[in-house]
Amino acid sequence: MAPSRPYYAERGLSAAFYDTVTAADTRLEGDIEVYAGLAPAGGAILELGSGTGRLAFALAERGFTVTGVEIAPAMLAQALAKQADLEPELARRVVFKRGDMTSLDLKRTFDAVICPYFTLAHVPRGMAWRNTFATAARHLKSGDLAAFHLPLPEIMALPGPQNTDLPVLDQPTPSGGRLRLYVRERAFREDVGRLDQIIEYVELDGRGEILRSSLERLTYYHTDPDPLAAPEGLAPDRDPIALGGVGAIHIFRKTV
Template identity: 60%
Template sequence: MAQARPYYGDKGFSTAFYDRVTGLDARLAGDVEIYADLAPAGGAVLELGAGTGRVTFALAALGHRVTGIDLAPAMLAQAQAKRIGLAADVAARIELRLGDMTSVDLKRTFALVVCPYFTLAHVPAGAAWRNTFATAARHLDTGGLAAFHLPRMEIMRAPGPADPSQPVMAEPLPEGGKLLLFVRSRTFREAIGRLDQVIEYAVADATGTIRDRSAERLTYYMADPEPAAATAGLTLDRPPIDLGGVGDVWVFRKG
């Protein structure tokens, strides 16, 4: 197998097929509702790790003014393309910006900051986490909330599939054929809470012959988020909210 590419890279299949794969993940069901319930009606929301706009667009459709930040130009390009097809009033409530959640400074504050779908877990649980919590705190109104969706440690520890040669997903494509996902390797380092996986995306034609593939390395980190939040002046506002049995939404308050 060829050397694994970074996940969500410019030419990776994880980027090209992000909306399709995410749309099939029932474990995300209800996350938008959780975030919407945390924001005041019509309140301003900052999303760290906006990706292709799934959460940003949904919150804007509910009447919120949403600024979405993402580090990956290819993901933001998809979001910008989809924004064109939105109703004019919804599109007017959306701002999309290229930026790093560990350092961005927009010079304004929001009622709510959200960091969905394990976005924080993509960076090491040390300085990068502390810097991201500082970003959240810097952009929050006094009394505002910050919500971070993080994986559960027991899920991180779980072994990979018994047979890596068998796909964990086989989804028909509109143009014919199937999109296949394989977990080629999965290792967890307990001492640093790091999960490394090589996920291979493969496109098969109608005969089942694989015509194209992309092996990509997906890394997650997990630790107790409260100490990092505390360094930024954020305190846990409520017990973590279960989302799909594999992760929790941690909600912190400023001031």
């Protein structure tokens, strides 16, 4: 694999342009409605891997209180900057903390725990997944729900683009330029359920001149979540909810 920085690293473009890319991603449409349906009106939601606050703010606007836990400082900083610009009543309904979802213990419970947009797939399957399920269970009361959005394994196994010089995304930037994304490398290992991608982010100015570019490494892991959730007292509550043709939200109920 080419030399690259991890996704969401400091000074990386995947963090800087996270909101630009997700705003263009129709495959996430409908996720907020699923998460909003898991807690009672006005309830408290814990979001594992809250990123730049895309969902935390949307859920707060619907009346929920949200605690977002995020490991990457470059993502957390954007969430906090956006919160500072909110009207106080809305801003008060959201709390962001730096933390690792595989070991988090906030010493309190919530009405629902959510782990959106492939966040669980960012950590190795096996003990890191089981520890994340333990985190979810630790922050729930018996009978309450946790949701984990995972990529579909058949989508992970697809080959990369034949022509790696064709952008997979070409989107206007807030500053009047363009952002282009290229999948430079893509390799799926079925035996370990691991997809490695090198994605190049290229920022152009309004005249088409390159301002910045960055090679970033995105790894997703996949396995059946149910056997890893079961020992932590989380049982599947319903069939996974398909989203955007690329992923599914797995919903578990705490049974103990």
